Amino acid sequence: xxxxxxxVREKSYSFGQPATNIYYVPDGxxxxxxxxxxxxxxRSFNDFMTGFRGLAAHLKQSGRIPRAAPFSGLVTTIVLSHxxxxxxxxxxxxxxxxxxxxxxxxxxxxxLLKSQDAIHKDLGExxxxxxxxxxxxxxxxxxxxxVDHILQGNETIDCGDRKFTVLLAPGHSPGQVLLYEHxxxxxxxxxxxxxxxxxxxxxxxSDYQAYQDSMDGIVRLNPTLMLPAHGGAILNPRERxxxxxxxxxxxxxxxxxxxxxxxxxxxxVAWRIYSERGIGTYLMAKGMVGLVLGHLVAVGQLxxxxxxRKTKYVPAVK
Numbered sequence: 001x002x003x004x005x006x007x008v009r010e011k012s013y014s015f016g017q018p019a020t021n022i023y024y025v026p027d028g029x030x031x032x033x034x035x036x037x038x039x040x041x042x043r044s045f046n047d048f049m050t051g052f053r054g055l056a057a058h059l060k061q062s063g064r065i066p067r068a069a070p071f072s073g074l075v076t077t078i079v080l081s082h083x084x085x086x087x088x089x090x091x092x093x094x095x096x097x098x099x100x101x102x103x104x105x106x107x108x109x110x111x112l113l114k115s116q117d118a119i120h121k122d123l124g125e126x127x128x129x130x131x132x133x134x135x136x137x138x139x140x141x142x143x144x145x146x147v148d149h150i151l152q153g154n155e156t157i158d159c160g161d162r163k164f165t166v167l168l169a170p171g172h173s174p175g176q177v178l179l180y181e182h183x184x185x186x187x188x189x190x191x192x193x194x195x196x197x198x199x200x201x202x203x204x205x206s207d208y209q210a211y212q213d214s215m216d217g218i219v220r221l222n223p224t225l226m227l228p229a230h231g232g233a234i235l236n237p238r239e240r241x242x243x244x245x246x247x248x249x250x251x252x253x254x255x256x257x258x259x260x261x262x263x264x265x266x267x268x269v270a271w272r273i274y275s276e277r278g279i280g281t282y283l284m285a286k287g288m289v290g291l292v293l294g295h296l297v298a299v300g301q302l303x304x305x306x307x308x309r310k311t312k313y314v315p316a317v318k
Contacts, residue, residue, distance in 0.1 A: 002186050002225055002233075004162065006059075008051040010038040012086065018230045020086045022048060023188055026059060027160035030069030031076035034101075035179060035188045036229060040089035048090070049097070073100055077157065080105040080147070081190035082173035083112040087229065091145050102148040104157075106168060108175025110147045112205070151177055164188075169218075171211025172199050185224030187237065193218065195231045198244055202287030208295040212248070215241050255292055256301055256315065263305055263312035266290045 006024045020039065026032040038048055056074055059065040065074065075098035080088040082105075091103055105113070153168035157179065164179040172191045179188040191199050192214060201211055218241050226234035234240050251273075258264055258272050270286040293313050296302040303316045 002184070002227065004064075005186065005188075005227065006055055007227070008048055008055060010044050010048040010051075010090075012039060013041065013043050017086065021227070021229055021231075023227060024052070024055065024075075025159045025162060026065050026074070027076070027162075028064070029160065030066050030073055031100075032065075032074055033077040033079065033157065033159045033164075034075050034094070035079050036081050036087045036190070037078055037089070037091040037094050037103075039086055040093060045090050045093050072098060074098065075101045077101060077159070078103045079151075079157070079177060079179065080109060080145075081178070081188075081229065082106075082176040083109045084173065084191075087190070088113065088145060103146065104149045104151050105147045106151050106153070106175030106177050108170070109173070109177070110150055110175070112173075112175070113145045113147065167217070169214040171207055171214045172201060174205050174207065174210075176214075180221065180223065185222075187218075187221075187223040187226045189218075189226040189234070189237075190229045192228075193226055193234060193237065193241055193244065194228050195234045195240070197231075198247060200284070200288070201291055202284070203290065206288075206291060208291040209298070212245070215245055252292060252296060252301070255289070256296065259302055259313045260315050263307055263314050265307075265310050265312050266293055269293065269313070 004025060007021045008024065010020045010022055012019055020036065022038050023035040024032055025035075039045060053071075056065065056071065060067050060069070075094065078091060078094060078101050080091065080103060082088070088105070088109075095101060095103075151166045153166055155166050157164045157166060162181060163183070164181050167178040167180050169176045169178050169190075169192050176190055176192060178190060178192060180186075193199070199211070201208060219238055223237045226237040226240075228234060254273065255269055258269055264272075266286060266289055270282055270289040273289070274282045274285045293302060297304060297313070300316050302313045304311050305314055
């Protein structure tokens with residue numbers, strides 16, 4: 001993917017779940033860093049291990065890893081970007097193969113991995129409740145994962161002669177961790193920025209304003225290359241981030257226009273925008289629309305009104 005940074009693509013065999021890029025950075029002394037741990041599904045995990053064994057053999061042959069280095073020591077650090085199952089649920093399985101590996105995660109991610117609370121409690125109609133409860137169970141890792149060290153942000157993780165700065169980038173997830181190498185401008189960017197499509201935001205743990213702030217922070221850093229968790233590398237990070245922020249602003253303007261036509265509930269707005277894409281997309285998008293509506297109320301663009309038992313949104317009175 002980039003000089004000295006290698007990717008193993010882990011497939012998902014569950015409907016609607018994406019393949020995940022797991023990044024490996026060898027330290028030159030027989031150890032190395034994994035950014036994310038992938039799925040716990042055995043078929044997916046076995047695919048990853050097959051790919052990783054092949055990568056390790058290649059790196060030994062090319063001299064990037066000492067030939068005598070034991071396989072069990074090739075991973076000494078596992079950085080979990082956030083709590084979603086495609087990023088962290090494979091950690092306990094990885095520990096079986098790499099017992100020396102220390103698992104690192106942010107404080108917010110660690111708390112969510114320890115929590116077994118209900119994911120979402122108030123989704124309205126029964127069918128919507130059942131479908132979305134299933135979705136949230138699928139998305140979030142359900143097992144408790146032990147974290148050896150909590151990342152605070154701005155500290156440095158050394159990997160051989162490479163130095164990665166820990167960046168906290170909440171929004172998609174409260175404790176999402178990115179790794180940034182200042183010397184090269186390379187950023188391991190998890191789910192914050194994708195080359196195709198936009199990052200999913202929704203309840204119960206996404207934060208719309210935090211997402212915007214994290215994206216603004218990327219613009220200020222101006223990385224030269226972003227390596228996301230899904231899809232291909234992003235060769236023009238600044239332009240891609242600005243494109244996504246522009247898209248979000250256009251969506252906000254569209255929602256304000258819709259609410260200006262008549263009082264609208266969250267479901268009304270989501271249906272107006274996403275109904276043509278099918279019920280699944282509508283249900284997925286409804287949570288994101290709710291976040292945007294809350295943001296627009298917070299910044300004074302919309303206000304909430306009660307219409308019977310429903311909360312609806314109208315333009316704020318100037």
